[in-house]
Amino acid sequence: xxxxxxxxxxxxxxxxxxxxxxxxxxxKEGYEGVSMRRIADKIEYxxxxxxxxxxxxxxxxxxxxxxxxxxxxxxxxxLDKITNPVERIKVxxxxxxxxxxxNPELYELMFATREIxxxxxxxxxxxxxxxxGKFAEHVxxxxxxxxxxxxxxxxxxxxLWAALHGLSSLLIKDQLRFLxxxxxxEVVERALAxxxxxxxxxxxFTGSEFR
Amino acid sequence: xxxxxxxxxxxxxxxxxxxxxxxxxxxKEGYEGVSMRRIADKIEYxxxxxxxxxxxxxxxxxxxxxxxxxxxxxxxxxLDKITNPVERIKVxxxxxxxxxxxNPELYELMFATREIxxxxxxxxxxxxxxxxGKFAEHVxxxxxxxxxxxxxxxxxxxxLWAALHGLSSLLIKDQLRFLxxxxxxEVVERALAxxxxxxxxxxxFTGSEFR
Amino acid sequence: xxxxxxxxxxxxxxxxxxxxxxxxxxxKEGYEGVSMRRIADKIEYxxxxxxxxxxxxxxxxxxxxxxxxxxxxxxxxxLDKITNPVERIKVxxxxxxxxxxxNPELYELMFATREIxxxxxxxxxxxxxxxxGKFAEHVxxxxxxxxxxxxxxxxxxxxLWAALHGLSSLLIKDQLRFLxxxxxxEVVERALAxxxxxxxxxxxFTGSEFR
Amino acid sequence: xxxxxxxxxxxxxxxxxxxxxxxxxxxKEGYEGVSMRRIADKIEYxxxxxxxxxxxxxxxxxxxxxxxxxxxxxxxxxLDKITNPVERIKVxxxxxxxxxxxNPELYELMFATREIxxxxxxxxxxxxxxxxGKFAEHVxxxxxxxxxxxxxxxxxxxxLWAALHGLSSLLIKDQLRFLxxxxxxEVVERALAxxxxxxxxxxxFTGSEFR
DNA sequence: AATGAATGAGGATTCATTCAT
DNA sequence: TATGAATGAATCCTCATTCAT
Numbered sequence: 001x002x003x004x005x006x007x008x009x010x011x012x013x014x015x016x017x018x019x020x021x022x023x024x025x026x027x028k029e030g031y032e033g034v035s036m037r038r039i040a041d042k043i044e045y046x047x048x049x050x051x052x053x054x055x056x057x058x059x060x061x062x063x064x065x066x067x068x069x070x071x072x073x074x075x076x077x078x079l080d081k082i083t084n085p086v087e088r089i090k091v092x093x094x095x096x097x098x099x100x101x102x103n104p105e106l107y108e109l110m111f112a113t114r115e116i117x118x119x120x121x122x123x124x125x126x127x128x129x130x131x132x133g134k135f136a137e138h139v140x141x142x143x144x145x146x147x148x149x150x151x152x153x154x155x156x157x158x159x160l161w162a163a164l165h166g167l168s169s170l171l172i173k174d175q176l177r178f179l180x181x182x183x184x185x186e187v188v189e190r191a192l193a194x195x196x197x198x199x200x201x202x203x204x205f206t207g208s209e210f211r
Numbered sequence: 212x213x214x215x216x217x218x219x220x221x222x223x224x225x226x227x228x229x230x231x232x233x234x235x236x237x238x239k240e241g242y243e244g245v246s247m248r249r250i251a252d253k254i255e256y257x258x259x260x261x262x263x264x265x266x267x268x269x270x271x272x273x274x275x276x277x278x279x280x281x282x283x284x285x286x287x288x289x290l291d292k293i294t295n296p297v298e299r300i301k302v303x304x305x306x307x308x309x310x311x312x313x314n315p316e317l318y319e320l321m322f323a324t325r326e327i328x329x330x331x332x333x334x335x336x337x338x339x340x341x342x343x344g345k346f347a348e349h350v351x352x353x354x355x356x357x358x359x360x361x362x363x364x365x366x367x368x369x370x371l372w373a374a375l376h377g378l379s380s381l382l383i384k385d386q387l388r389f390l391x392x393x394x395x396x397e398v399v400e401r402a403l404a405x406x407x408x409x410x411x412x413x414x415x416f417t418g419s420e421f422r
Numbered sequence: 423x424x425x426x427x428x429x430x431x432x433x434x435x436x437x438x439x440x441x442x443x444x445x446x447x448x449x450k451e452g453y454e455g456v457s458m459r460r461i462a463d464k465i466e467y468x469x470x471x472x473x474x475x476x477x478x479x480x481x482x483x484x485x486x487x488x489x490x491x492x493x494x495x496x497x498x499x500x501l502d503k504i505t506n507p508v509e510r511i512k513v514x515x516x517x518x519x520x521x522x523x524x525n526p527e528l529y530e531l532m533f534a535t536r537e538i539x540x541x542x543x544x545x546x547x548x549x550x551x552x553x554x555g556k557f558a559e560h561v562x563x564x565x566x567x568x569x570x571x572x573x574x575x576x577x578x579x580x581x582l583w584a585a586l587h588g589l590s591s592l593l594i595k596d597q598l599r600f601l602x603x604x605x606x607x608e609v610v611e612r613a614l615a616x617x618x619x620x621x622x623x624x625x626x627f628t629g630s631e632f633r
Numbered sequence: 634x635x636x637x638x639x640x641x642x643x644x645x646x647x648x649x650x651x652x653x654x655x656x657x658x659x660x661k662e663g664y665e666g667v668s669m670r671r672i673a674d675k676i677e678y679x680x681x682x683x684x685x686x687x688x689x690x691x692x693x694x695x696x697x698x699x700x701x702x703x704x705x706x707x708x709x710x711x712l713d714k715i716t717n718p719v720e721r722i723k724v725x726x727x728x729x730x731x732x733x734x735x736n737p738e739l740y741e742l743m744f745a746t747r748e749i750x751x752x753x754x755x756x757x758x759x760x761x762x763x764x765x766g767k768f769a770e771h772v773x774x775x776x777x778x779x780x781x782x783x784x785x786x787x788x789x790x791x792x793l794w795a796a797l798h799g800l801s802s803l804l805i806k807d808q809l810r811f812l813x814x815x816x817x818x819e820v821v822e823r824a825l826a827x828x829x830x831x832x833x834x835x836x837x838f839t840g841s842e843f844r
Numbered sequence: 845a846a847t848g849a850a851t852g853a854g855g856a857t858t859c860a861t862t863c864a865t
Numbered sequence: 866t867a868t869g870a871a872t873g874a875a876t877c878c879t880c881a882t883t884c885a886t
Contacts, residue, residue: 035880036880036881036882037879037880037881045846045847046846046849047847047848047881047882048847048849048882048884049845049846049847049848051881051882051883052845052846056881056882057880057881111380111381112319112384128386129389154390154394155394155397155398158387158390161377162374162377162378162387162398163373163374163377165377165380165381166372166373166374166375166376166377166378166379166380168377169322169376169377169380170322170373170376173322173323175322175339176369179365183366186363186366187370218868218869222870225870246854246855246856247855247856247857248854248855248856256871257871257872257874258856258873259858259859259871259873259874260870260872262856262857263870263871267856268855268856268857429847429848429849432849433848436849457876458876458877458878459875459876467850467851468850468852469852469878470850470851470852470853470878470879470880471849471851473879474849474850478877478878479876479877479878530745533802533803533806533808534806550808551811574819576812576816577816577819577820580809580812580820581820583799583803584796584800584809585795585796585799586799587799587802588796588797588798588800588801588802589795589799590799591744591798591799591802592744592794592795592798595744595745597761600762600765601787605787605788608788609788609795668858668859669859669860670858670860679867679868680860680868680869681861681862681867681868681869681870682867682869684860684862685866685867689860689861690860690861
């Protein structure tokens, strides 16, 4: 019994080591940079060993994806400390875009995952939806407080989410490079009524939480 | 003299064959699926031959990108027929999202630029900016007509563009699948005051125009 | 524990097989003739396998180079048996030129270094310099014995080395073919006061020591 | 008749253009850098055209080789202006090594040509031998003037030639890099009794004589 | 549980050369 | 005489994955 549990714990540790290694490489060198070989080298195990803990490279990338959403969700839960719902949703937007900009590869993975996710569609869905659910909750609280007058809450939440995502994507891909930097803030304000100015670097995500 | 022209035409045809083959593969299997070898197999030529017509794989993908933007731009120019600026911008939004949904891989390619284009950034930029420029023009005309009161026109255009892009991306990646399909329209309306309902399949882009 | 050692031995054997194959091809067809594919074909493994044992083609050629210098160095150490320094240096010269003639491709590789080695220059340098160092030592001993009067020992050693190398190169490339063969000996004597006549085939190097 | 001659002249011009282009590329980028395609691009003809004037790439490289020797021979003929035979042979040595250092790729080609030359061995031989013959003549004149006492003149000439070549080769390949630069002069003096100091850059060879 | 050797297919390019026009 | 399209084989190298040990 105790033996079984120890084994399980060890296995869990190993999974974390693998994921951390994968994330490190991924954050630094993007999707193309990640290979089973390199992960194996990094954790100082043989390539074959990885397959004891993960079905495939695809599986690993999927887990990274989950972690991304969990991390995002973690940020969202922190927001509950903020009592003013409008203030909160503003900060949430700031967090969202900043998270995307600080973890561009991961962010892309999270939303570019179609191919990766295809097979186990349901599983991943839940975590992405949890994140959206929290966001929707916060939107609802704004509505309850009299903002965002009218309309269906979920509809509104989705619309705002789409706006945040579009902005993040364009910024990540540097598609707004033709705008003077100081104008970016204005655009954001206009689009989302969020003020991104002053967003810090405190959200960078390098895989350290796997340690 | 006729000889030269015939040769030119043949070369042009060959370029189209290559682009079409690349597009076919790309549409079905994504960026990773496209390889010079596979293109060569598809057109039943040797790999080396492709290099007569295109400098590199990157060049080919870039051309695909151009075609995408030109195609989008073509749609935008058609819109000039619509005289009511508000009606026009609504249709433009519908076109935009529909285009994205009908040509998801291509759409991603167009905006996944960063890695592909890096060096000859200016070239591609111009075509992307042309498209944006047209959009901004139409936004301006709405402003002139008294809509979208206040604020800088370019700022507004960018904000709207970001919203359209975000929505398109989420839809492409099927991230809004948790919404009943009939709700999607509402979201769009809310986000953009555009009504996407009824957008047909008439914008599908499968590479047939290379034929 | 025995397992590890066995594996190590097998790996070493594999490296030898690869080097031997490379050497065989190289000796027959020169540098251009060597390719990873051909080596792989020869040892009946897949090309990728070679990369388990060697970093790159460059690495393989480098190892061949090392082997050449080590082999030459081996010959030089044998010379210590000869007590008369003048007799010794004469034999050394004979060995040197004979080695070059018997292993022409290898010899060229050893001195064609520039392109092949560029980066890890120091490593290779050491083995080439070891060989030269030994030669210089022997020259010094001649000087100590009263021959080669005057001048800096290293300077003299380099000068003699250059002469040996020039002669070897010309002979390898068959640039002295216009000389009746029996005259070659005279030239050598004149140039180096060495008598090359009678140098046998005992230094031939065909890669058999990798077996 | 006149027509035939004109054609011949034109053909000759074309050959020169091709050789010049090949030499330009070769001097800048070495043997690997030369390709039929690149030559064709440079002269603004199609690759196929080159084959009207030269049998193969190998043939072209061979011609380059010839030109190298002719150029060297040209330098040697200039030396006849110098009346003091000892002074002359010293300058000749300086010229020789300088020529090698200024045209390293060409020099290597000239002496590394075994593979290239194989087929038409006799042809190339003559030009290399002409160069050597001139050198031997100058050596003879030194002997006649009382220098280089004793021994067969040709033997001596070959020996000196070998020394020059060895030194040149080692210098080209940077194999004497472990020597402080100022020591190189000493080595040369010791080996050849030639003083290379002050050798200028006036021998650089870039193919301009094909113009 | 872990190894690590091996695969086989595939990646983008480049090349000398040929040949119908 | 010249073209230029096409070939086909070659280049080095990388990869996810498997499996006997």
